[in-house]
Amino acid sequence: MIDTLRNHIVKRLGNDIENLEIVLASFKPIMVKRNEHILRSGEVCKYVYFIAKGCLQVYVHDKDMNDTTRDIVIEDNWCSELISFGSGQAATESIKAVESSELLAIDRRNFQNMMEQVPQFDKVYKQILEASYANSVYRINTFVSLNALERIQWLMEYRPDLMTRLSSKLIASYLGINKDVFSRLKAQL
Amino acid sequence: MIDTLRNHIVKRLGNDIENLEIVLASFKPIMVKRNEHILRSGEVCKYVYFIAKGCLQVYVHDKDMNDTTRDIVIEDNWCSELISFGSGQAATESIKAVESSELLAIDRRNFQNMMEQVPQFDKVYKQILEASYANSVYRINTFVSLNALERIQWLMEYRPDLMTRLSSKLIASYLGINKDVFSRLKAQL
DNA sequence: TTAAAACATCGACTTTTGTCATCGTTTGCT
DNA sequence: AGCAAACGATGACAAAAGTCGATGTTTTAA
Numbered sequence: 001m002i003d004t005l006r007n008h009i010v011k012r013l014g015n016d017i018e019n020l021e022i023v024l025a026s027f028k029p030i031m032v033k034r035n036e037h038i039l040r041s042g043e044v045c046k047y048v049y050f051i052a053k054g055c056l057q058v059y060v061h062d063k064d065m066n067d068t069t070r071d072i073v074i075e076d077n078w079c080s081e082l083i084s085f086g087s088g089q090a091a092t093e094s095i096k097a098v099e100s101s102e103l104l105a106i107d108r109r110n111f112q113n114m115m116e117q118v119p120q121f122d123k124v125y126k127q128i129l130e131a132s133y134a135n136s137v138y139r140i141n142t143f144v145s146l147n148a149l150e151r152i153q154w155l156m157e158y159r160p161d162l163m164t165r166l167s168s169k170l171i172a173s174y175l176g177i178n179k180d181v182f183s184r185l186k187a188q189l
Numbered sequence: 190m191i192d193t194l195r196n197h198i199v200k201r202l203g204n205d206i207e208n209l210e211i212v213l214a215s216f217k218p219i220m221v222k223r224n225e226h227i228l229r230s231g232e233v234c235k236y237v238y239f240i241a242k243g244c245l246q247v248y249v250h251d252k253d254m255n256d257t258t259r260d261i262v263i264e265d266n267w268c269s270e271l272i273s274f275g276s277g278q279a280a281t282e283s284i285k286a287v288e289s290s291e292l293l294a295i296d297r298r299n300f301q302n303m304m305e306q307v308p309q310f311d312k313v314y315k316q317i318l319e320a321s322y323a324n325s326v327y328r329i330n331t332f333v334s335l336n337a338l339e340r341i342q343w344l345m346e347y348r349p350d351l352m353t354r355l356s357s358k359l360i361a362s363y364l365g366i367n368k369d370v371f372s373r374l375k376a377q378l
Numbered sequence: 379t380t381a382a383a384a385c386a387t388c389g390a391c392t393t394t395t396g397t398c399a400t401c402g403t404t405t406g407c408t
Numbered sequence: 409a410g411c412a413a414a415c416g417a418t419g420a421c422a423a424a425a426g427t428c429g430a431t432g433t434t435t436t437a438a
Contacts, residue, residue: 068334126318129318136325140259144259148394369425
């Protein structure tokens with residue numbers, strides 16, 4: 001489990017990282033079951049999670065208690081509610097496990113320590129933030145300019161893995177489409 | 190013009206910044222006329238801009254050459270295509286002036302220098318990035334969960350200034366609504 | 379100042395998307 | 409294994425959003 005994270009870091013920062021093992025030791029392994037929450041909106045997000053295995057859903061409830069999924073994150077990626085994590089304010093989003101997952105969590109104190117002790121780790125945060133930002137920008141532009149059918153086609157082209165891995169309901173909520181509409185449009189392809 | 194930036198920085202980082210004047214001197218003033226581009230998609234974004242006065246539109250073209258506006262940024266804020274600026278890759282978005290504007294531009298080299306010479310300036314970048322990210326997340330969640338009418342109401346509540354300052358066409362494109370639909374719904378409020 | 383262009387609004391119509399109820403299938407749980 | 413719950417597909421209908429053409433208004437630029 002730790003190996004996945006070690007590989008991930010080495011892949012990005014190279015092999016010459018001082019204190020790599022100390023860094024790795026600051027992460028706490030967490031096992032979550034399918035549908036279990038690791039963050040509920042209103043709470044403060046205390047951790048940044050590295051997903052060693054599994055899949056997480058980041059979402060908000062709309063007024064009718066439907067959930068709208070802002071992001072779906074799979075293994076070998078980072079997931080958190082960075083705004084809450086960084087500011088200490090209550091999170092607006094919730095995060096739950098779509099599948100049983102293996103996570104490595106690091107809290108704020110350890111995160112800060114690491115940024116100071118391991119200079120390169122500062123880059124990790126920047127990378128996480130930049131990747132998250134790029135992802136959001138991309139998503140907005142996709143969203144605003146494509147209709148329901150085009151969004152489905154987009155997902156099939158760029159994330160075909162998600163099409164088979166996730167339930168229709170979840171995909172529809174990720175694409176911002178009603179699940180019945182998703183079902184219909186998918187059929188006519 | 191420089192005063193606006195000085196105030197902006199002091200407001201965030203406090204008054205005890207070494208080399209503040211040197212920092213400010215790294216910015217190049219740029220005047221842009223209404224409708225003038227400062228970045229076209231396909232080019233590399235070479236600057237981060239501080240808007241001393243005016244208003245910029247960040248947008249992409251969809252397949253029918255309509256533009257869909259990802260962001261509208263007004264004076265006393267930062268604007269850039271951060272992904273391109275950071276990576277040196279071609280920008281996917283374009284940026285143009287909605288009004289005649291006064292900008293202060295800093296290029297990558299100066300930006301890097303400053304991060305090294307003025308330790309606190311590193312924070313500025315992080316703040317810009319975090320603010321941009323938070324903005325995007327907020328926008329996605331608003332967008333996915335609200336219908337056209339609700340999005341208009343949302344804008345009227347949180348950014349009433351934009352409602353009067355911008356053309357209907359631009360607002361509609363920012364809200365992801367057809368301009369005729371926007372006109373109709375606005376009338377029935 | 380004035381002609382051209384861009385803008386805003388509106389009605390009539392089309393297309394897309396959402397809702398609801400139903401029904402057979404799959405899945406999860408004990 | 410067996411039951412309940414969740415899921416997925418679909419038809420009929422309702423609501424929302426988009427398109428187009430016409431018209432009057434405002435801006436822009438020469």
